[in-house]
Amino acid sequence: MGAVRRIDAARAGRPGPATADPIVQVRGITKRYGSTEALKDVDVDVPRGKLTTLLGPSGCGKTTLLKIVAGLLDATAGEVLVNGKPISGPGPERAFVFQDFALMPWATVITNVAFGLEMRGVPKAERLETARHCIREVGLAGFEDRYPHELSGGMRQRVGLARALAVSADVLLLDEPFSAVDEQTRRKFQEDLLRLRHQENKTFLFVTHSIEEAVYLSDAIVMLSRRPGRVNRIIEPAIDRSGSPDEIRRDRHYLDTVEEIWHSLRDFVE
């Protein structure tokens, strides 16, 4: 609707337009808390199998939008469609990774990872095997029987990620997953996420306030304006990710995109 849609020139060479097969469609979402308007008439298409980032200054409602897509919050107006069907709450095709990890402190890593499967009634032996596989996948093998308080922040978020992977949802919703971990862990985590994205055929919807993180990871960046949040523009950084992480971070296109986003965001900050 009111969204300005500017497509990066570089996208032309990519197979198929982003909106051809959207797995998540956000239609006219408005969210009001009392008299404050957090989101206003937001339309976003999340392409299947891609990593899409919601980027914006704090208070722009990006986490609110993610929680509405997750079914954890009700929108004041508008609807969200997943696989073409409107949602009415959380569903098995979506899994959430929480900013504060949201791990059960009284449960071991493997019980935490298996939680989603347990709620779905998967038999114990089967869910433990799946959980063990996912724990290996995120690089936590050997920590199955530890408790969350014995792990570092980065490791805890890996548990949160493994829990979301375990339920084999099509869409992973990540709410600033790296904001509570230190910079080294964050980078390592980002690289792992890129690797995971290639291994697993999943769609990622990712909320961050870090421009570098968004450009480094995303196929598409949805920029939200300040409150009330609206889609300001959509950028599709066509960065060649075949090189090493360091090469990507020095890539001309990567640096230009970061710079470009920074300039357009600066208008909101000032």
Add this chain to the structure above:
Amino acid sequence: MSSNVHSPGAAAAAVSGRPGRALARAAGALVGGPMLWRLASVALFCLTWEVAGRIPVSYAFPTFGATAAAFAAMVADGSLPAAFAVTLLPLVIGVTLSAVLGVGIGVLMGLRRGAEWIAAPVFIVLQAAPMAALIPLVTFVYGIGLTSKVLAVCLLALPVIALNGYKAVRNVNPSLLAMARSFLASPWQRVVRIILPDASPVIFAGLRLGVSAGFIGVILAELLITPTGIGDLITYHRSIANYAEMYASIASIIVFSAVTLAVLQTVEVALFRPEKKGT
């Protein structure tokens, strides 16, 4: 219980003198630091008591030694065990009732607004009320039997257990609840797998407060309603100026109450919070 009263004497000897320090350190390595400090605290208390009794502070204030001797004699002649059996019956019934009802009502109040509106004001008023003033009323209605004593225990224990349960459920980590919802937990699974474990520390804090209030209730009942059990022992030995026996009765119920609360804490950690084991 008896070991709790008798053994500190040995530890006191080890800690009080300078040469005892090496011994204390050896014992520390053996038992583990915190345990030794706890024993030292008990020993110091007993030593102070002994000294105060020898001054003497008052003719009605026996020494620690005399009290311990009276305790041993009362255990030997069976009067203390018999009194405990009498006191424990209304206590156990009352505390069990209060625990089941209190946790149940408290959790319900936390989960449902309707239950909160109906029940919360009652418990808030009951908690604020000076219970000793209500006990004659209880006797007036229910006589001097077991019912009155159980009721006295419940009146004191129930409000604190219920209100703690209610606050515990209200303060469950909202992020964990959102997590459970997003991973499709049913309302029942949310209660059993998230709310109860997360609320258990505060629920158990309420239970511990409730149990100690129950001890107050049963002793008040024995002092004010029917002279039986430990309350009777206290009254009786006071009336015939057997101060050592009176102190032994009082000290034994205090130690018993403390041990009960410690056991409750162990049960809590074992049942609900395995991650806190060994800390």
